[in-house]
Amino acid sequence: MSFKFITDLRFVIGLFFAIVGLILLGTWMLGPSDLVGGVHLNLISGLLIFVFGIFMLVLAVFFPTSE
């Protein structure tokens, strides 16, 4: 398998947001309460950010561009 995708900006962005999403999810599980206005902010934001990161990683790995 070619690892050329690691030079794809989408991979870099995906990796960054996947890590940030995981940090937020970890904080929701282990940290102080994140309940604001009835919403678990770290959980919801962490999930969204993590999913966005994975989406960008998938694009970079499975849909390579000429760049």
Place this chain on the structure above:
Amino acid sequence: MTLTWVDYSIFFVYFLFVLGIGAFLKSRMKSSSDFLMSGRSIPLWITSLAFISANLGAQEVIGMAASGAKYGIMTAHFYWLGAIPAMVFLGVFMMPFYYGSRARSVPEYLVLRFDEKTRAFNACSFALMTLVSSGVSLYALSILLQTLLGWSFEVSVFLSAGIVLIYTFLGGLTSAVYNEVLQFFLIILGIAPLVYVGLHSVGNWQGLSNQLPSQMVHTWKYMGSSRENPMGVNSWSMAMGLGFVLSFGYWCTDFLVVQRAMIARNMSEARRTPLIAAFPKMLLPFVVVLPGLIAVALTHNGSGYHLPMKADGRIDYDMTLPSMLARYYPTGLLGVGLTALLASFMSGMAGNVTAFNSVWTFDIYQAYIRKQAPDAHYLKVGKMATVLGIIFSIATAYIARSFNNLMDLMQLLFGFINAPLFATFLLGMFWKRTTGHGAFWGLVAGTTGAAATYGLTRAEGRGGWLLAAPVHEFYSAMGQAFGVAIVSWTTCFLVTIAISLVTKPKPDEEMRGLVHSLTDIPKEVERRWYLHPVTLAVVVLGGSAALNYILW
């Protein structure tokens, strides 16, 4: 505001990625073109996001939330009226000449179309403007870090400037552009949860509308007279000053943003860069303006939140967004939100520095100091210009610290420099009779006209330094800024025409590819109708008009 190790770990990861991008791109920087123009090899989606992200600096993120709290949803005019039409005009009409001329910068287009003195005027004024802008951005970032995190001014200035220096020095324009894209997503994902939870707290848009004065939730309804709305401008002044002169002056001629389209892979992508960028730009008010309105509603509805105050008892609008983050975000997401603010400052600063190093290298050093040298020499000069740009930015940040009116000076510079420039480009690109003498003296007259208007009028205690009693008093500083821009543009336009008519134009052969009537615009290669520039332009203009109508 108290941060925990989780928040700092997000800072750390962000800095690691930003610097990593620079380090990774270092090996690709083999020529001055690679370093200063990204080798014209950047894909469309990256140039489009970088195009709006270069403008998504401190003034945008912090400033638009502040304006939202001060003026309400009228602030969205800076997007739907003050950006979208100009971005469309750039993509559809102007980009064929910028890109087709193969000019490496906006000032270089001026030397191809007009002459050396016009290029020199624009290159020097633009270089000055970018340095002041970059320094003010750095100053504002340092004040924010000092206020929120208790970091000293020196640590904040040198740490932020050091990070921007490392990644722009290593990876040049490509590094700045790549980081701008990362920063764009970070700003959106870091601030959007605040809008969600804020709107939820005030009862969504309906609740927000009920809790705010009517003038704050309508874009045009109260624009009949300057006295009726908090911005102090009427609809004519708004449409002509912001919607035409300032907006087109900035989006169509400022090299900082135009550069992002000029590094696209081909003409078709260069044209579509501002058009695709216009789609997220159209929706940005919902992320950066809305928090300001929510903050006002929360202050009035007994939620316990209050707009931040200055020591002298006045509202500190600039701290609206940071105070909202502190109020709502738990540890973890707070780190993301603050990193998004950091990213916006760095993005603005890096954008200015990378535009400065191109203009310095191509339009000042290569044009007037050393014309014939090996490319490696210009690569070295470009890198040195990056270092010097950062050093000047730090110096400007310290000057800004000593003189509290530097921010006003920056706003004035934009009005003085960008507004007349659009008249020069409009005539230069679409009227082949325009001459170099006409363009140069038009610019000088436009800038002088702007200074005279500012000196003869006053608003909120500003301006009016030419006479003991000003000839006109504007209702607001914004109204004055629009007035200055209108006078400046009109003066430049008329003087350029007048002098062009009595001076000799260039021969037609020298203007091919630079003027509309002498250029065969290449046929659009994009075959998918929905990605054609005209389709994109119609859709984005329609969307923008619809948003204006909905929030009329």
